[in-house]
Amino acid sequence: MIEKELVSGNEAIARAALDSGLCLGVGYPGTPSSEILENVAALGGQAEWAPNEKVALEVGIGVAFARGRSIVTMKHVGLNVAADPLFTIAYSGTPGGLVIVSADDPGMASSQNEQDNRRYAIAAGVPMLEPSDSQEAYDFTIRAFELAERYRCPVLLRMTTRVCHSKGALIRRPNASPAPAIAYEKDVQSNVMIPAYARIAHRKLRAKLAELARFNEEGEFIHEDHGSSELGIIATGISYQHARDAAPEASVLKLGMTYPLPMERIRKFAAGVKRCVVLEEGDPILAEACLAAGVKVEGKAEMYRFGELSVGRVRRILAGDTTPEAAPPAGKPPQLCVGCPHRRTYEVLRDFGCIVAGDIGCYTLGVLPPFEAVDTCVCMGASITTGLGMRHALPEAEARRVVSVIGDSTFLHTGINGIVEMVYNRPKTGHVVIILDNSITAMTGMQENPATGRKLDHTPAPKVVIEDVVRAIGVDHVDICDPTLDREHFAGILKERLASNDLSVIIARRPCILAAVKAKAYQLGGK
Amino acid sequence: MGKVVNITVAGLGGQGVLKVTDILAEALFDAGFDVKKSEVHGMSQRGGSVSSEVRFGDRVFSPMVPAGETDYLLVLDSTQVEVNLSKLRAGGVLITPDDVPLAELENPKAANILMLGALSRHFDLPEELWLKHVCRNLPEKVHEVNIAAFRLGRRGKNADR
Numbered sequence: 003m004i005e006k007e008l009v010s011g012n013e014a015i016a017r018a019a020l021d022s023g024l025c026l027g028v029g030y031p032g033t034p035s036s037e038i039l040e041n042v043a044a045l046g047g048q049a050e051w052a053p054n055e056k057v058a059l060e061v062g063i064g065v066a067f068a069r070g071r072s073i074v075t076m077k078h079v080g081l082n083v084a085a086d087p088l089f090t091i092a093y094s095g096t097p098g099g100l101v102i103v104s105a106d107d108p109g110m111a112s113s114q115n116e117q118d119n120r121r122y123a124i125a126a127g128v129p130m131l132e133p134s135d136s137q138e139a140y141d142f143t144i145r146a147f148e149l150a151e152r153y154r155c156p157v158l159l160r161m162t163t164r165v166c167h168s169k170g171a172l173i174r175r176p177n178a179s180p181a182p183a184i185a186y187e188k189d190v191q192s193n194v195m196i197p198a199y200a201r202i203a204h205r206k207l208r209a210k211l212a213e214l215a216r217f218n219e220e221g222e223f224i225h226e227d228h229g230s231s232e233l234g235i236i237a238t239g240i241s242y243q244h245a246r247d248a249a250p251e252a253s254v255l256k257l258g259m260t261y262p263l264p265m266e267r268i269r270k271f272a273a274g275v276k277r278c279v280v281l282e283e284g285d286p287i288l289a290e291a292c293l294a295a296g297v298k299v300e301g302k303a304e305m306y307r308f309g310e311l312s313v314g315r316v317r318r319i320l321a322g323d324t325t326p327e328a329a330p331p332a333g334k335p336p337q338l339c340v341g342c343p344h345r346r347t348y349e350v351l352r353d354f355g356c357i358v359a360g361d362i363g364c365y366t367l368g369v370l371p372p373f374e375a376v377d378t379c380v381c382m383g384a385s386i387t388t389g390l391g392m393r394h395a396l397p398e399a400e401a402r403r404v405v406s407v408i409g410d411s412t413f414l415h416t417g418i419n420g421i422v423e424m425v426y427n428r429p430k431t432g433h434v435v436i437i438l439d440n441s442i443t444a445m446t447g448m449q450e451n452p453a454t455g456r457k458l459d460h461t462p463a464p465k466v467v468i469e470d471v472v473r474a475i476g477v478d479h480v481d482i483c484d485p486t487l488d489r490e491h492f493a494g495i496l497k498e499r500l501a502s503n504d505l506s507v508i509i510a511r512r513p514c515i516l517a518a519v520k521a522k523a524y525q526l527g528g529k
Numbered sequence: 530m531g532k533v534v535n536i537t538v539a540g541l542g543g544q545g546v547l548k549v550t551d552i553l554a555e556a557l558f559d560a561g562f563d564v565k566k567s568e569v570h571g572m573s574q575r576g577g578s579v580s581s582e583v584r585f586g587d588r589v590f591s592p593m594v595p596a597g598e599t600d601y602l603l604v605l606d607s608t609q610v611e612v613n614l615s616k617l618r619a620g621g622v623l624i625t626p627d628d629v630p631l632a633e634l635e636n637p638k639a640a641n642i643l644m645l646g647a648l649s650r651h652f653d654l655p656e657e658l659w660l661k662h663v664c665r666n667l668p669e670k671v672h673e674v675n676i677a678a679f680r681l682g683r684r685g686k687n688a689d690r
């Protein structure tokens with residue numbers, strides 16, 4: 003008997019990667035993508051956390067240059083960080099299968115924006131697959147490796163929060179897709195993107211995409227439900243599942259490969275129904291592509307660009323209902339845990355009346371009462387640099403109040419660059435950076451990072467020592483303290499540094515209370 | 530096609546909402562139903578509202594319970610009843626901490642499993658199947674307390690011994 007499992011989309015991707023002979027999985031944590039690599043490791047595969055997404059993608063590219071299969075995982079905003087290698091590896095491609103998972107978060111369950119990364123597929127010229135449930139997440143991942151090798155191009159697997167985290171039935175096909183043998187072959191024309199070779203590569207890329215569009219027309223990634231000819235729905239990803247519940251009688255064309263599009267199949271489908279509605283979460287990318295190709299479809303009203311879709315919202319879209327929607331009941335918002343080491347630090351910053359350039363992590367919650375101590379939050383790593391900008395621009399009395407706060411994982415992600423900038427382009431009033439070192443990547447579910455001394459699978463690893471890094475870059479003062487244990491000590495240092503014109507890094511070090519329990523267990527050999 | 534049954538479990542972070550839905554989903558899946566389970570993993574921080582959904586039937590499409598179509602609403606925290614009530618359909622079943630013999634529970638950490646036991650009364654699945662998945666989802670050292678909690682919930686409040 004074939005065994006059926008109930009798994010999440012992320013668990014399904016991990017299983018598919020292993021059943022495809024994965025050489026290495028590499029990524030940076032980010033909701034809703036983090037469980038993919040955690041599951042790869044738990045199932046015995048090779049997986050690692052890189053310090054950031056650009057590093058992760060580049061390591062993955064190297065694996066694929068050696069003809070290994072590599073999966074690179076990140077949340078949607080991570081692809082912004084990894085965009086530089088993405089656009090050029092789209093030109094050269096790799097001999098080994100390179101699959102990049104972009105986990106988008108429509109509705110921002112846990113993100114700072116709801117950007118629609120389907121735009122990256124178009125902008126970079128990379129084929130994109132969009133699963134709508136766990137089984138497809140599995141099947142598409144396996145096919146993604148094969149397509150990446152056949153067409154010598156990276157493949158973007160676009161997930162969304164609901165597909166990542168919803169559980170559904172999965173039937174695996176072990177050894178479905180044997181991986182090619184690892185081997186290096188020198189091929190400078192393909193792999194060295196100097197202008198002379200890149201000009202050729204760009205033309206090749208466009209030819210590949212035309213071929214991929216023909217392949218998509220053949221229908222492997224198309225599913226059609228033949229229903230009434232009154233209403234046709236073109237859907238992608240999770241919207242397909244909502245559509246089947248909202249309009250069981252409709253004809254539905256589900257697209258699994260959303261770039262490059264099978265426009266002839268779409269045209270034929272639209273011509274066969276009286277009314278044809280495009281259902282997609284986020285930006286109206288598919289609807290606009292259809293209209294630009296002269297296919298008569300209806301998109302959704304602008305109000306449905308925001309947030310996730312649901313069965314109820316799909317019913318409204320189909321009914322053309324644009325009356326205001328009922329606000330979902332407001333639950334209790336998340337808070338810093340009782341006993342969280344960030345709490346005391348924020349109490350002091352609040353009492354000092356600092357202007358706090360914030361960053362991303364649990365500690366962003368310092369913006370809420372009772373602290374209300376965070377003034378800005380843009381993207382990972384931006385606290386140090388935006389703080390420097392404010393120091394440069396503000397009059398002296400105000401500039402002196404500016405402090406940057408950043409977590410340990412975020413510091414290693416893209417914070418180090420900010421320290422380099424600070425030393426190189428020193429503000430007249432100096433600057434104060436507080437590294438909130440809770441010795442874990444807490445926000446995204448307790449992942450390890452280069453400063454925790456443990457690898458992704460929690461076994462021991464060499465440790466990057468944060469104070470050594472900042473000292474080596476050349477800041478004037480590095481202090482280490484624990485505001486929870488000795489608030490006055492921390493407050494005293496902060497006061498002194500704010501009054502000076504020096505460059506100062508204060509490391510507020512105390513483990514996250516949830517991580518501390520786990521760290522003990524790892525030490526005893528548990529996981 | 531048979532009707533899809535919708536269950537919503539709600540509470541506060543740290544109460545074991547996701548654990549309960551995992552057990553529920555796996556037991557129903559094991560019993561042969563098509564099952565989908567959905568939740569939004571909040572942030573790590575504790576104490577915020579959490580809710581999670583299970584749908585089962587012959588064939589389930591959307592993993593999300595449509596607004597106002599919950600058949601069974603299990604709320605693990607009294608303060609969370611009101612904010613979740615609009616999810617319940619007219620005539621749906623509501624189970625709150627007031628409806629279960631919480632006072633008889635030895636270990637308050639097993640309250641979520643006790644409530645699952647109370648919910649289990651509404652489905653025609655054998656007790657062993659439920660307990661199998663309770664055990665699968667929890668570390669061995671807490672099996673005994675949770676089995677007892679489940680049975681307590683399944684027996685019901687003020688039930689005859």
Ligand SMILES: Cc1ncc(C[n+]2csc(CCOP(=O)(O)OP(=O)(O)O)c2C)c(N)n1
Binds near residue numbers: 382413
């Ligand atoms: C480019 C990018 N990658 C990933 C994330 C997801 N993310 C948000 S905060 C965070 C790290 C938080 O860790 P840390 O800085 O150590 O702070 P903590 O939560 O532990 O307080 C991550 C990975 C993101 N928002 N942006």
Ligand code: SF4
Binds near residue numbers: 445517
């Ligand atoms: S998970 Fe850790 S870092 Fe995050 S709020 Fe709780 S104690 Fe603080």
